[in-house]
Amino acid sequence: MGTRKPSRVIGKALRKVDAVAKVTGATRFADDLAFPRMLYCKLLRSTEPHARITSIDTAAAQRLDGVQAVLTGRDLPIPFGILPVSQDEHALCLDKVRFIGDPVAAVAATSEETATAALDLIKVVYEPLKSFDSPEEAIAHPEPRIHDYGDGGNLHKLINLEFGDVEARIGEADLVREDLFFFEGNTHLPMEQHAAVAMWSPPPDGKLTLWTSTQTPHYVHRALAKVLELPAARVRVIATPNGGGFGGKSDPFNHEIAVARLAMITGRPVKITLTREEVFYCHRGRHPTLMWVRTGVKRDGAITGMHFRSLLDGGAYGSYGVASTYYTGALQTVTYNVPSYHFQGARAFTNKAPCGPKRGHGTPQPRFALEVHLDKIAEQLGIDPAELRLKTLVPPNSLTANYLRVGSMGLGTCIAKVVDGSAWKRKFRKLPLGRGVGLACSSYISGAGLPIYWNNMPHSGVQLKCDRGGGVTVFCGSTEIGQGSDSILAYIVAEVLGIDPFDIAVVTADTDLTPVDLGSYSSRVTLMSGNAALQAAERARQILAVHAAEKLQVPVEHLTFAAGRVFDTRDRKRGLSFAEAVQLAEAAEGTIGTVGSYTPPPGPGKYRGAGVGPSPAYSYSACVAEVEVDPETGIVRVPTIWIAHDVGRSINSASVIGQVEGSIYMGLGEALMEEMAYRGDLKVVHKIPSLLEYKSPTTLEMCDVITYLVEDPDPNGPFGAKEVGQGPLLPVMPAVANAVYDAVGVRVDEVPITPEKVLKALRGKGKGEEGRVGPKSFPDIPWPEPTRVPTPEEGGDGKAVERVHA
Amino acid sequence: MSNESKVTISLSVNGEPAEVAFMPHKTLLEVLREDLGLTGTKHGCELGECGTCTVLLDGTPVLSCLVLGLACAGHAVRTVEGMAQGGKLHPLQETFADLGAAQCGYCTPAFLLAAEALLRDNPQPTRDEIKDALAGNLCRCTGYIKIYEAVELAAARMRGEIAEPARESLYGHT
Helix, strand or coil: CCCCCCCCCCCCCCCCCHHHHHHHHHCCHHHCCCCCCCCCEEEECCCCCCCCEEECCCHHHCCCEEEEEEEEEEHHCEECCCCCCCEEEECCCCCECCCCEEEEEEEEEHHHHHHHHHHHCCCCEEEEEEEECCCHHHCCCCCCCCCCCCCCCEEEEEEEEEEEEHHHHEEEEECCEEEEEEEEECCCCCCCCCCEEEECCCCCCEEEEECCCCCHHHHHHHHHHHCCCCHHEEEEEECCCCCCCCCCCCCCCHHHHHHHHHHHHHHHEEEEEEHHHHHHHHHCCCEEEEEEEEEECCCCCCCCEEEEEEECCCCCCCCHHHHHHHHHHHHHHCCCCCCEEEEEEEEEEECCCCCCCCCCCCCCCHHHHHHHHHHHHHHHHHHHEEEEHHEECCCCEEEECCCCCCCCCCCCHHHHHHHHHHHHHHHHCCCCCCCEEEEEEEECCCCCCCCCCCCCCCCCCEEEEEECCEEEEEEEECCCCCCCCHHHHHHHHHHHHCCHHHHHHEEEEEECCCCCECCCCCHHHHHEEEEHHHHHHHHHHHHHHHHHHHHCCHHHEEEEEEEEEECCEEEEEEEHHHHHHHHHHHHHHHHHHEEEEEECEEEECCCCCCCCCCCCCCCEEEEEEEECCCCCCCEEEEEEEEEECCCCCCCHHHHHHHHHHHHHHHHHHHHCCCCCCECCCCEEEEEECCCCCCCCCCCCCCCCCEEECCCCCCCCCCHHCCCCCCCCCCCCCCCHHHHHHHHHEEECEEEECCCHHHHHHHHHHHCCCCCCCCCCCCCCCCCCCEEEEHHHHHHHCCCCCCCCCC | CCCCCEEEEEEEEEEEEEEEEECCCCCCHHHCCCCCCCCCCCCCCCCCCCCCCCCEEEEEEECCCCEHHHCCCCEECCCHCCCCCCCEEHHHHHHHHHHHCCCCCCCCHHHHHHHHHHHCCCCCHHHHHHHHHCCCCCCCCCHHHHHHHHHHHHHHCCCCCCCCCCCHHCEECC
């Protein structure tokens, strides 16, 4: 399917199908919904970071005029969570609270003010427990445990995977370099606060409907059915268009379950809209991650082996954390050839808002470490960092040491584009003091190869209906979060059927109406829902073509579908309108509808842990950042970033550029200013749960972006398309860090690169110390025995070596 | 909840006279969304930090979450719902749609109104003037660049020039 030649719609910079609704304010986000007799829900949140709940007294709240219902943990005792291995959340805390902001009670009242007033009347008695504000603390104190499951004490997950004889291979190197890095946590900060509205139709219907700003209606559907003990067939989840997600709306959330139960109890619609402060407590953002990396390289830059360790601060719950931990080790191998590779990853529970998937999910942290590490190696070897990378690229259509199947691979072209465009060779190590350039690259998955709960069903499904008036409706479970997924469906169907994309109606993200799509995460939607749409459209085309061919008396293979017509390719005047073709087919066969679905190819790795990392296709990006560093203040300004992204094929080039620019923006924020900061003294309180104090780039900080689209079509993508929503974020942080070093000769081996850190490094350097700010050690962690997997080069078959027990 | 009773005010909303009754503590944001049903105006913080609730009050951009509804009696409020006229998009709406300056679309109404006010006062703003005018509005999707380009393109068209998006904006650099 990847080799199909696009022509009329694919690749064009068309308007999005929802563009007019968005610029007129007509788009209905979750909080824009209102129903007669609707109640308002508020959550009472924990004021303790870690404590047992001794008692909750809701009597006074229940007596308040206007209060219709109050819930506590006992009312919703069934646990849930996004991953089957960490069902560790409750809609409302049962016995203990695990972070400041953990919800303990829910109120439904006739107004938001009344619900808020009722919260003040709820008395919770806590018995405080020792709290942990860092993974180091959590490791040092196995008791009290934040959760009673995991890999011991307060360690949630430990991973130890070894591909090939890494120490022996590192022993063959001419240079062995070790570095430590830290990546601070940060959050998605979508402009829309999470909101949800629940409605209950009592028995005999017994049916719950939830409108919610979620990226994953399918998983919310599952969680609601589980916790509320309703048949899934009696639960309908409608994902409203998300006002930004970035991964922050990918978990099933407490508030969604709370309003659902409140609607069932009261028989009235119940709505909740989180405050901005509460959005910070939902979090699920970037894990703060400490990293250690040791790499052996030959004199020419060829890597012989790499050993990588990560320690993730998971916060209070599992969320996607097990996957996040694997992702901090998975993709080091898909950019540069790493013939032997050892990964050790650990995730600790702490008493902070739970971390999870943010744009790039677990890979921006190790990418930062790897790309700065390589910059240092290049300097030690006396090789230009761009040259070093070009020499070590993973070849296309190859299998990495950890069994990831690389298909199309345009990174070499990407590097050439940004090196040329930025005049790299004239600038690198040649600009005056205070100005510098830095280069970094990256890769990202176009969807995860495996679903969250393993099964053999498709990851994405599409139904397509052809109307006799010539309109087409596409139904798909995919969720529009601003990335353009609704438009992708219309463009692909329009391309195949030769009609105007604006003649297509798109119905998405409704578990009653649309076939399952797993959700808008892991950059999976264009590739997976796109392939499903392609299959459905091609099936419809076949049906229409048979009847059009008969009518026109031409062989089916001579027909072209274009410009709203079906015609003989050799005699364009001999044809029908698309609507006439539908009518012929409908008269002959009845209602015209088709389905399409997509399941990724199986991953080649067969070891435990091989489920994270495989993808149908990998995108590639290369980035050059130019910076200005004021040595007096330490302030870093980024005037320009050059970015080249291998997207396989653009379905809509303007949308692709939009994703690239948005990724650069978000990466710039992570590089320079964004951080989830906590007061670690007495209580683990979030320092800055507001849009003002959580610094993010405004128009005044945003850089110019010069974008190059590289199109190396991948056979697994629809028309060759790969992802673009996340990959281009990854190289920004290391490119900026490397540029700061080029500008002022100091290394800030952690993000964000704040003025304080730059100044500290400069002052240290001025005093003759190492000009570096960054972590100095990696704690001892009780790693399990490694799972040893022989590499493909060693003749491995993707399976681990059986452990021999003495 | 309290013993307050509703107040009624008259004002102009999108060029039309309106009367609206609401609890006197309500902000303009709440009055627009809850009492006038104009949900095109969004909110990101309700603390005056993000610019998402920007509307025009007598032509000047204000944060509707910080303005009391009562204070708008006798004044003119313009929201995104008032921009398209006679079934035709405003030039800024056209260019925002064409360039992809609206991704999730949540901050878009605020940017459109802030940009409209800018172009009324300064029909030919420089890129830096656009950045200054929009510095109080946060967008997490676009990186602002498509927004600048959309404002520049709309400005040119509103000056009567025949202008099209730059090729690099839509297809990238070569």
